[in-house]
Ligand SMILES: [Zn+2]
């Protein structure tokens with residue numbers, strides 16, 4: 001059993017005794033038909049995003065905003081609004097979670113180049129409690145952001 005990043009599931013998994021991923025049941029090294037440049041990047045308030053296009057990995061000259069909101073079935077226990085506003089990075093990665101009347105909002109500005117500006121970002125997962133957004137991006141963007149992030153603790157593959 002080894003801890004590897006499954007290129008299909010884009011998460012780190014402990015392989016089963018036969019060497020397959022427990023999630024998709026395929027061998028991580030069997031990469032036929034997979035775009036290996038696409039990886040998952042978890043953007044935290046402390047993540048600094050470099051000017052690398054999230055689609056193609058070339059130099060980015062603008063950003064594209066991802067917005068997500070989440071509503072709860074009931075009102076939040078705390079009636080006072082809590083605002084977390086954090087600005088980081090060369091082009092300004094912004095994670096904003098706004099808690100008011102049981103609505104959470106989060107957004108992130110992803111660096112993108114002029115050629116890829118119409119490509120829709122793919123959100124994998126949002127951890128609302130920790131204000132973390134996991135997006136699918138080009139490997140270079142993740143590598144570069146881990147290199148410049150002060151707490152880029154996600155181990156390189
Ligand atoms: Zn898998």
Ligand SMILES: [Zn+2]
Pocket residue numbers: 053054055056057058112113114115116
């Ligand atoms: Zn691009």
